[in-house]
Amino acid sequence: MSEGKLLLVEDDHSLREALLDTLLLAQYECVDVCSAEDAIIKLKIESFDLVISDVQMEGIGGIGLLNYLQQNQAQVPVLLMTAYATIDNAVNAIKLGAVDYLAKPFAPEVLLNQVSRYLKPKIAQNMPIVADEKSLALLKLAEKVASSDASVMIMGPSGSGKEVLARYIHQNSSRDNGPFIAINCAAIPENMLEATLFGYEKGSFTGAYQACPGKFEQAQGGTLLLDEITEMDLSLQAKLLRVLQEREVERLGGRKSIKLNIRVLATSNRDLKAVVASGKFREDLYYRINVFPLTWPSLSQRPADILPLARHLLARHGAKSGLLELPSLDETACRRLLTHRWPGNVRELDNVIQRALILTNGEFIVGSDIILDTQEVHISQGPVEHPLHSSNKPAELDALGDELKAQEHVIILETLNMCQGSRKLVAEKLGISARTLRYKMAKMRDMGIEIPA
Numbered sequence: 001m002s003e004g005k006l007l008l009v010e011d012d013h014s015l016r017e018a019l020l021d022t023l024l025l026a027q028y029e030c031v032d033v034c035s036a037e038d039a040i041i042k043l044k045i046e047s048f049d050l051v052i053s054d055v056q057m058e059g060i061g062g063i064g065l066l067n068y069l070q071q072n073q074a075q076v077p078v079l080l081m082t083a084y085a086t087i088d089n090a091v092n093a094i095k096l097g098a099v100d101y102l103a104k105p106f107a108p109e110v111l112l113n114q115v116s117r118y119l120k121p122k123i124a125q126n127m128p129i130v131a132d133e134k135s136l137a138l139l140k141l142a143e144k145v146a147s148s149d150a151s152v153m154i155m156g157p158s159g160s161g162k163e164v165l166a167r168y169i170h171q172n173s174s175r176d177n178g179p180f181i182a183i184n185c186a187a188i189p190e191n192m193l194e195a196t197l198f199g200y201e202k203g204s205f206t207g208a209y210q211a212c213p214g215k216f217e218q219a220q221g222g223t224l225l226l227d228e229i230t231e232m233d234l235s236l237q238a239k240l241l242r243v244l245q246e247r248e249v250e251r252l253g254g255r256k257s258i259k260l261n262i263r264v265l266a267t268s269n270r271d272l273k274a275v276v277a278s279g280k281f282r283e284d285l286y287y288r289i290n291v292f293p294l295t296w297p298s299l300s301q302r303p304a305d306i307l308p309l310a311r312h313l314l315a316r317h318g319a320k321s322g323l324l325e326l327p328s329l330d331e332t333a334c335r336r337l338l339t340h341r342w343p344g345n346v347r348e349l350d351n352v353i354q355r356a357l358i359l360t361n362g363e364f365i366v367g368s369d370i371i372l373d374t375q376e377v378h379i380s381q382g383p384v385e386h387p388l389h390s391s392n393k394p395a396e397l398d399a400l401g402d403e404l405k406a407q408e409h410v411i412i413l414e415t416l417n418m419c420q421g422s423r424k425l426v427a428e429k430l431g432i433s434a435r436t437l438r439y440k441m442a443k444m445r446d447m448g449i450e451i452p453a
């Protein structure tokens with residue numbers, strides 16, 4: 001399976017936009033066109049690793065495109081989308097060489113599940129950066145536990161790197177070639193979490209137009225991360241426990257048990273024992289999940305990590321903004337970073353570094369470029385020079401464009417923090433539509449910017 005590029009062909013503008021949003025948010029690299037003819041032009045100049053196309057379009061349509069691919073680029077898998085009325089076309093399409101088809105309307109998960117069979121999302125290689133003795137010891141332990149199949153509970157304060165550690169365990173396990181599926185139990189509304197985890201059969205509830213595999217099934221052969229597991233309600237905890245004990249899952253409205261071959265990791269930023277004692281988390285589930293506990297200390301308790309992490313984040317964000325040379329942290333900046341308490345841990349450091357990259361004179365990041373979360377951001381201190389941008393570009397225009405984009409990113413991140421992640425509120429506050437916000441966030445993710453859940 002490659003981390004390749006996907007070509008989406010759909011003539012219905014709003015459907016194409018919605019599909020694109022779904023694919024971009026899931027971190028797929030995606031190009032969209034509105035006809036089979038345009039698709040062929042694109043295919044002649046760019047290479048793609050998967051084509052998803054509507055069948056019924058003006059011109060040669062999806063079947064014509066499929067024929068073209070069969071004759072010219074037979075290695076590229078094609079997934080066709082059909083309306084119910086043209087199901088016969090779909091059968092024909094499979095005979096002609098399409099790898100599968102999606103009957104409209106379909107849930108986003110159905111699309112993502114199909115796509116994940118052929119492409120991997122562009123996941124940045126999130127290797128944990130560590131230098132402090134405490135973190136080095138934690139990483140060693142994580143490597144040891146990775147080689148077993150034990151359930152792991154990763155604890156630590158918010159933003160400390162729990163998901164990074166979970167990915168590291170997956171990457172160092174024998175399941176490395178399988179999927180890594182993460183689900184944030186706190187971010188999904190309670191009434192949808194069960195269907196998202198367990199999947200459902202067609203017609204099992206209003207709106208279940210088509211059968212949909214759940215996260216358990218999507219993680220087959222790989223690892224499932226249950227992020228913020230303590231936020232799951234008690235009745236769902238009981239169902240989760242049953243799945244973990246029996247190692248099989250039944251979709252909502254389904255009668256068939258599906259055997260599972262998955263490893264489960266979970267994270268929490270709460271004091272687990274206290275949550276169990278308060279009756280909000282089942283004790284039996286606690287023991288089932290907590291086979292091997294790993295805990296990140298807060299960033300202030302592992303000070304030797306701060307500067308290596310800051311430099312790593314500088315390199316990450318600098319590369320994404322196309323900087324040719326990275327500014328270095330001068331002594332005053334280092335001192336400022338080392339003396340802050342970092343209540344928001346690495347995520348807070350990440351925000352600070354993104355701001356510093358906007359404020360820097362280019363060669364050095366100095367103390368005054370380090371704007372901590374407790375301060376107000378004064379970005380509009382007059383024009384900021386960007387001497388590091390490639391000099392053979394139309395420099396002023398490019399720098400201005402990049403700067404505006406960076407400012408937009410900061411504003412979106414700040415507003416997300418202010419609204420505690422509520423997309424609806426953020427869109428209202430910024431005076432843009434929810435769709436535009438989703439699109440902008442997808443682009444930001446694409447650039448490697450972490451968006452708070």
Ligand SMILES: Nc1ncnc2c1ncn2[C@@H]1O[C@H](COP(=O)(O)OP(=O)(O)OP(=O)(O)O)[C@@H](O)[C@H]1O
Binds near residue numbers: 129162
């Ligand atoms: N050791 C590390 N090395 C590199 N990047 C890190 C490290 N720790 C955290 N990060 C970065 O910091 C950000 C927050 O990390 P992550 O999402 O793993 O934290 P978390 O503890 O799971 O947060 P939350 O509790 O809010 O879910 C991410 O951008 C991540 O890439």
